[in-house]
Amino acid sequence: MTSSRFSNFAFGVLAWGVALLIFFPILWLLLTAFKTEQQAFSVDPTFWFTPTLESFRTALAQGNGYWHYAWNSALTAVASTLVGLALAVPAAYAMAFYPNKRTDFLLVWMVSTKFIPAVGVLIPMFLVYKTVGLLDHPLGLTLLFTAMNLPIIIWMVYSYFRDIPKDIVEAADIDGASILQTLFKVVLPLALPGLASTGLLALILAWNESFWSITMSDHRAATLAVYIASFKSAEGLFWAKMSAASVLAIAPIIVLGWFTQRQMVRGLTFGAVK
Amino acid sequence: MKATTATASATTAAEAPGARSFARTTRLLMAPAVIFLLIWMLIPLLMTIYYSFQQYNLMMPMYDGFAGFGNYAILLSDPVFWDSLGNTLIIVVASLAITVSLGMLLALLFNRTFMGRGIARTLAVAPFFVMPVVTGLIWKNMLLHPVFGLFAWIARQFGLEPIVWLDQYPMVSVIITITWEWTPFALLVLLTGLQSLPEDQLEAARLDGASALQEFRHIVIPHLGQVLYVVVMLESIFFLTSFAEIYTTTSGGPGTATTNLPYYIFQTVFQQSDIGIASAAAIGAVILANIFAIMLIRFIAGNLNAGAAR
Numbered sequence: 001m002t003s004s005r006f007s008n009f010a011f012g013v014l015a016w017g018v019a020l021l022i023f024f025p026i027l028w029l030l031l032t033a034f035k036t037e038q039q040a041f042s043v044d045p046t047f048w049f050t051p052t053l054e055s056f057r058t059a060l061a062q063g064n065g066y067w068h069y070a071w072n073s074a075l076t077a078v079a080s081t082l083v084g085l086a087l088a089v090p091a092a093y094a095m096a097f098y099p100n101k102r103t104d105f106l107l108v109w110m111v112s113t114k115f116i117p118a119v120g121v122l123i124p125m126f127l128v129y130k131t132v133g134l135l136d137h138p139l140g141l142t143l144l145f146t147a148m149n150l151p152i153i154i155w156m157v158y159s160y161f162r163d164i165p166k167d168i169v170e171a172a173d174i175d176g177a178s179i180l181q182t183l184f185k186v187v188l189p190l191a192l193p194g195l196a197s198t199g200l201l202a203l204i205l206a207w208n209e210s211f212w213s214i215t216m217s218d219h220r221a222a223t224l225a226v227y228i229a230s231f232k233s234a235e236g237l238f239w240a241k242m243s244a245a246s247v248l249a250i251a252p253i254i255v256l257g258w259f260t261q262r263q264m265v266r267g268l269t270f271g272a273v274k
Numbered sequence: 275m276k277a278t279t280a281t282a283s284a285t286t287a288a289e290a291p292g293a294r295s296f297a298r299t300t301r302l303l304m305a306p307a308v309i310f311l312l313i314w315m316l317i318p319l320l321m322t323i324y325y326s327f328q329q330y331n332l333m334m335p336m337y338d339g340f341a342g343f344g345n346y347a348i349l350l351s352d353p354v355f356w357d358s359l360g361n362t363l364i365i366v367v368a369s370l371a372i373t374v375s376l377g378m379l380l381a382l383l384f385n386r387t388f389m390g391r392g393i394a395r396t397l398a399v400a401p402f403f404v405m406p407v408v409t410g411l412i413w414k415n416m417l418l419h420p421v422f423g424l425f426a427w428i429a430r431q432f433g434l435e436p437i438v439w440l441d442q443y444p445m446v447s448v449i450i451t452i453t454w455e456w457t458p459f460a461l462l463v464l465l466t467g468l469q470s471l472p473e474d475q476l477e478a479a480r481l482d483g484a485s486a487l488q489e490f491r492h493i494v495i496p497h498l499g500q501v502l503y504v505v506v507m508l509e510s511i512f513f514l515t516s517f518a519e520i521y522t523t524t525s526g527g528p529g530t531a532t533t534n535l536p537y538y539i540f541q542t543v544f545q546q547s548d549i550g551i552a553s554a555a556a557i558g559a560v561i562l563a564n565i566f567a568i569m570l571i572r573f574i575a576g577n578l579n580a581g582a583a584r
Binding site: 019028042250 | 383
């Protein structure tokens, strides 16, 4: 008994140690964000210091562009999520409640588009976008994020719809409700929590996206990912500012992420792990 | 073929009145998503195939036309392409080995009960939610930097010469960055799998006097087999397409030491403007991803039918 209690304690200490070690780089980024540039850029790292908001003030100052990038990130993430849900809900609804012989094939086909590597479609996307003026345009990025997340959104919405008992929908059909009435009056209210967590997951994935934003935007549509990536050649300069900008970019997502861990697993593994 | 579909739809129509109008409505409901995916994924993919057979450089618009397998031939004789292919595979294999084994150990650790488990687990999975661009910069600038990085300071405390990580061990640096980001994903998924372990089976095994190792070998592993399979396949596809971690840290260098396939394509398009060759390389990337994707999709489709049967 005592030995098992001791081993439990030892494993607890070990787990905490590992957790702190894994978390440390984020903590270090957070600490650096509250330093002055001199403290951030020193050969001997400063562990004890008086925290200052100076770097946050510099990062957020007008003319430094933070708000421009943050606005683009928010706009493209929210818009792509909404467009994604608007496309996914009707499709998932049809597949979940009115399946036919082709449903399984279509669903699997939609999911499989997630596994086309982005570089596989990069070149035509770039050329077409350039021709039609969507290059470096928020709408262009929005639609790319939608395409990137749509398979996951469809899958998740479909799986939440499947959790709704079919009898309820059949009852509504028999009562003479049209397919769309059934969707809006019966199915959507029941699936609202599921839709919310699907939306949250899509939002996180779009916000963190970097490949499309780096390749398809320059300044006008550039997101926070592009802005922060521009610090990659800053040799020691502006590290505190970079840290402050990074903290502002990742903090909301980490907090949202903690709340959506389970949905994340469910969505990213396409229901193989629940 | 046409006849069978006709009879089939006739029987469904006979069975359920109004099925035909249902079919039309459901087709309308499906159409927007299907058309969107066709335009944004499938048609571009076909265009990439088309471009891969064209001589097409944005800088040299006068030399265009059908190239046959010319682009593929140039690609296969380009040592940088082979380097990038090798680097891609090294990144996939090394990152998989590390994230899956570490993730498994951590999942077993975090599956035990201890004080503050929820908070500790939450801290441990946090890196997965960090923007990959930020991940790259944290490691490049603040930890691995040979002068101002924390690792250099630690080395100096022990009187050692700081390692110039990105120059001396560029591939190791990239793999460290990727594994820090993705071990939490493996942990998260495997832990979710562990928590759905059949408790009664474990109980029975313990009553039968099974050792912890036997329990792990005969109950945990078979149950987790599926979960492991999914983690391995998904991570393979994500690792094949790693980009931000390389873009922000080594930029593919020094030389071609960390240029993977996506980065090679990125450079061929945006620095050499060679659409034809970049497209041929992109088709290579798609084929590589498909090897894993086909297995994964089969698994997902299998699960789908199992779900339908239930």
